[in-house]
Amino acid sequence: MHINPDPIAEGEWIVENLDDPETIFIQVEAERQIYDVAHLPRAVFAEGYKDFTTEKNGVRALVPDLVDLEMTLSNFGIDNSKRVVFYSAEKSMWPCRAYWVLRYYGFPNVQIADRSLAGLIKLNIETTTEIDFTDWSPVELSLTGESIISTADEVLAVATGKMDGQVLDCRSSSEWQGLDTGSHSAPRSGRIPGALHLDWEELMDANGQFYDIETLKQLYFDIGVDGSLPIFPYCGGGIRSAVSWFVMYELLCWESARNYDGSWAEWSYRDELPIEI
Incomplete structure (x- = not known):
């Protein structure tokens, strides 16, 4: 698999592109309440273990099956034309885990934010507690990773x-x-x-x-x-x-x-x- 030439979304770019309809920001956390306190406008919530791991044969936290991940991303309003940017409220391993899972299944345009939401707030970025509901979108993945x-x-x-x-x-x-x-x-x-x-x-x-x-x-x-x-x-x-x-x-x-x-x-x-x- 080729190395992603642009794996990180810079904070300044995020500030300028919060309203970009072609970019889906996903706040990935271990639990929902962290997202409910504050998140980026239009950002979707993802639960790390539920959405980016599965259990098989008694072993936890394995990469989810392709069809399950397709359904998850579709429910987030993601199709293959979208740019996906993962971030977390604080320093976290979850953005990289979610990123790796999407790369494993060949999603074409995925990045992680260059800092946590706490870091973005220092750039005077806007946050909200409002929930922006997304429309279901079809996405096709393949095992390329x-x-x-x-x-x-x-x-x-x-x-x-x-x-x-x-x-x-x-x-x-x-x-x-x-x-x-x-x-x-x-x-x-x-x-x-x-x-x-x-x-x-x-x-x-x-x-x-x-x-x-x-x-x-x-x-x-x-x-x-x-x-x-x-x-x-x-x-x-x-x-x-x-x-x-x-x-x-x-x-x-x-x-x-x-x-x-x-x-x-x-x-x-x-x-x-x-x-x-």
């Missing part, structure tokens, strides 16, 4: 030295050390053997803005990642790791970055997969 997703088998091959590559844990330090499993329970704690570690939150500031390219490169270089090998980011459920995937693939142009969608939700569930503490 197999090069940006990875599987447990691939990650296992890397972890056991049978395939060149690196595994990157994007969770908190306590999760990586096996002290806890984060906000979701898991059958086992620990990490994938040999996994490097870089918490996704270190990639952006408090307003949800990514650091400049040189700073981002250095963060990865410091842990031994330079894009020369296939790199497989993971987290608890492929959501936080989508942030690191976005940085590596879309911003640093490391085309070998592939998000391990099953992540710890799958790895800890499958007893035959090795762990390290």
Whole structure:
């Protein structure tokens, strides 16, 4: 899959294009009440887990099925001609997860806002509590993003030295050390053997803005990642790791970055997969 040449919508551009009927702004959150407090005019609400994940065979937070995602986007008033811009109220992993899902299914024009709503408000952007109801629109997706997703088998091959590559844990330090499993329970704690570690939150500031390219490169270089090998980011459920995937693939142009969608939700569930503490 080609790298998106324009993956980020700049704050100033958003301010000037709030009324553009060809752009759909989607505020994606874990819960509705955050959106109800304040959102961009005309913005649609998306619930992260409900709209951009699904559960299969006991494993949570997997990429939704194509037909389900088509229905979700159609209900948001999105057709293939629209530009979609994801954002959240505060610093969040959800815009990148939603973005990655749309890229996986070949949606042609998708971006994330360059900062959270809190950051946009500092640009004196207008917000509202009004709900703008959208008309249903047909959308057609296709499975074109197999090069940006990875599987447990691939990650296992890397972890056991049978395939060149690196595994990157994007969770908190306590999760990586096996002290806890984060906000979701898991059958086992620990990490994938040999996994490097870089918490996704270190990639952006408090307003949800990514650091400049040189700073981002250095963060990865410091842990031994330079894009020369296939790199497989993971987290608890492929959501936080989508942030690191976005940085590596879309911003640093490391085309070998592939998000391990099953992540710890799958790895800890499958007893035959090795762990390290």
